[in-house]
Amino acid sequence: MFSRRDFLRTSVMVAVLLEKNLLCFGSASEEVFPQGVASGDPTTDGIILWTRINPEVLKILKRDLVLQISESPEFKNAFTGKISYDQISEKDDFTVRIDLKGRLKPNTLYFYRFLYADIPSLTGKFKTLPLSTDKLSFATVVCQNYPDGYYTAFRYLSNEDIAFIIHLGDFIYEKIYGKPRVPDRAIKLPSGSDICLDINDYRYLYRMYISDPDLKLARAMHPFIYTWDDHEFLNDYYYDYERKVWGYFTSHPYGRDREKILNLRKDAIKAWLEYIPSRVVFNLRDRDPLSWIRLYRALSVGNLCDFLITDLRTYRDKQPCKGRYGVPGCPDQNKTSILGKDQRTWLLRKLANSKASWIILVSSVQFSQSLTDGKFGSLDAWDGYRKERDLLLRTIKEKGSKNLIVVSGDRHASLVAEIVDNYEMPKEVLGAEFMTPAISSINAREGGWWKRNWPQYSTLEDFQRAEMTQNPWIKHINSINCWGYTVVNISDKKVVTIIYSVDKYSKDSEKTIDGKFVYSQGKLISEIS
Amino acid sequence: MNYYNENFRAWVLSIIISATLSLISYMISKSTDTYAITKKEASTNIIEIVLPERQVEPQNFPLRRQDSIKRTAIKQREIANYDKEETSKNLHEHALVEEELVLDKSRVESPESTQIATPPSETVLSRKQSEITQQKIESPPPKYAYSSTQKALETPKAQTKDPLIEYFQRLKELIKQHKRYPEEAKRRGQEGTVVVRIRINESGKIEKVEVVRSSGVVSIDRETLRAIRSLGSLPPPPTQSSLEFNVEVEYKLGG
Secondary structure, X not given: OXXXXXXXXXXXXXXXXXXXXXXXXXXXXXXXXXXXXXXEOOOOOOOEEEEEOOHHHHHHHOOOEEEEEEOOOOOOOOXXXXXXXXXXXXXXXXXXXXXXXXXXXXXXXXXXXXXXXXXXXXXXXXXXXXXXXXXXXXXXXXXXXXXXXXXXHHHHHHOOOOOEEEEOOOOOOOEOOOOOOOOOOOOOOOOOOOEOOOHHHHHHHHHHHHOOHHHHHHHHHOEEEEOOOOOOOOOOOEEEOOOOEEEOOOOOOOOOOHHHHHHHHHHHHHHHXXXXXOOOEEOOOOOOHHHOEEOXXXXXXXOOEEEEEOOOOOOOXXXXXXXXXXXXXXXXXXXXXXXXXXXXXXXXXXHHHOOOOEEEEEOOOOOOOOEEOOEEEEOOOHHHHHHHHHHXXXXXXXXXXXXXXXXXXXXXXXXXXXXXXXXXOOOOEEEEEEEOOOOOOOOHHHHOOHHHHOOOOOOHHHHHHHHXXXXXXXXXXXXXXXXXXXXXXXXXXXXXXXXXXXOOOOOOOOEEEEEEEEEEOOEEEEOOO | OHHHXXXXXHHHHHXXXXXXXXXXXXXXXXXXXXXXXXXXXXXXXXXXXXXXXXOOOOOEOOOOOHHHOOOHHHHHOOXXXXXXXXXXXXXXXXXXXXXXXXXXHHHOOOOOHHHOOOOOOOOHHHHHHHHHHHOOOOOOOOOOOOOOOHHHHXXXXXXXXXXXXXXXXXXXXXXXXXXOOOHHHHHHOOOEEEEEEEEEOOXXXXXXXXXXXXXXXXXXXXHHHHHHHHHOEOOOOOOOOOEEEEEEEEEOOOO
16 A cells, blocks of 8 residues: 555655745745645545635735645646636635545545745645545644643644544634733734624634644644534533524623524634635525534545544533532433434434444543542533433444544543443443543643532542542543643554643643553553553 | 767667657556546646635536546545535535525524514523623633632632532441451452442432442452442432432452
């Protein structure tokens, strides 16, 4: 398949490309394409490409935009396409997205760039998916609150040898949550509010976040597959089926004004669609707000793995019981749905029918149960929706397979757990959960929130130990000093996962390993203790 | 002759070279056969990419010179890919959407405008707002037991005592007092920690005890279940509702 020479050739090309892209920063290229380039949702024969032109430049030069795609980073024999000037406008905030579906060869490394008045953008690269394969590596990232820290982790990620990056949500934070924790990371919404009020606020955030050179580099160097968590819209949001509008947990000037919240939702979706290259179904004119965007989707890579990308916010019932964090449970945990009816039907069918060696469940929030000293860690995660979780586990168990890999995020911590058949009396292990730490968002140590609910523990280390003892499926937690990303290496027989830690407080942090785990046939082993 | 020979050699050599070159170029052209975007196209023509009028959702841009694009081979392949059904739905819906993404707020119809003004009775938000106003959170909002106030963080112990924590400590004590080291395990020098799940109802009656993680020693697991069951009832929980918790019970010789 991929020979050593191929590998060397590729790695040299990638190194050259990285260097070239780094030289672009601060040049004319950056002035014309301030948010760089990006690609998303790769298939065996296509990809979605993205860029945005500085509106000032566009207005002055009034030129057409040129796209080049080639198998060589020097753009020899490049395909050249032209997007006429009048097609780029403020309607989409000067963003451009092109779907190349059906036009590319499988398992091929491509380079692409945009040219405007002969000024090139960053050079992006992506590889189309293979028709069949016996191994695949991908990365997961989550939670990148801009003022909370630097995106140094993305710089390391740019250089990883992976097929794509799964973004588990909280790409932006809709609110300014306090002062920046590092220099030069202040955010000021155009509306002057501290929380998004309209599309311009959401657009501003995407622009601001993506303008970060490390994130820009990662978006150029790898295709992304995105889903949402809550902060793409509003904190801890859920759907109120009676009022037909989303509820949330934060103070917002729109309060419970249904019309305003619905319009805000449209703004959030529209801005996301403009800035995130993604192949999802949407229709903002639908009478049913739940049909405005459908993020849940599936992706198969040969017969090796089926990715089931879920949306755990849009359709969920309100979080059950009293309080969401550090609270004892209640019978309502067995009545709620986190998936909603249609997504549940879709997911159960996919789980039951999957014939791939591995099922990768992409879940923005923690899957495994966590109940410490009689209190659930978070009823905003799957613990608040237990019956539905049991339903998924039963489906996998009935198939007799032990091939469920859950990739999750949201908790601003790394966590590795066995997926057990049930959490009352676990009998067997059906898979493993790998939660990736935040890129930059504040963690338990910084926030100190655990102290309020578990003051009987004098240190966070003690609390984490108790959590792991009382929830014995959990094998690893680090909510103390871990930010970074996770690389999941899938092969036919086993999954090897490495969680990388990159300190968000410095732009020159080193990359270290937080944990390395191997899962195979119902057994999860830590390779580094 | 010599001269001729020299020339002839050069001539043969040039033939060989040009033959090799054309063979190579032929091979290259063969190898790029399935390349959707061909060299020929690229060097001679720039292709117009037409974005949908309200370009939000990408569509396959129509290439003017359809004939030069060799994509049938790719298309025919049975590729396990993004859900086929979803993709087809995608394409179907894109057509709808292009016209529909209108940002002009006044034109964004809200599904049931008549029902909009439903005043909150016991509102989520008002409760939330009161929560928020007490908490000047200097960090992203609760993600995992994050509902801490800045104040509470600084002085965690000054807080009012959480009855659930005390209750849990009492339970641990009770179980500790009731458990007996199994003779068999003692004799064999076996130690271990078992994690059990206990469910009690609102009056404290034990409804269920189960082993969540075995100690690895049967007699220890069994003794733990017996000890807890023999309690029959526990003090009523402070939450005045049913309660479940996992608790670890440790057996250590000489301890």
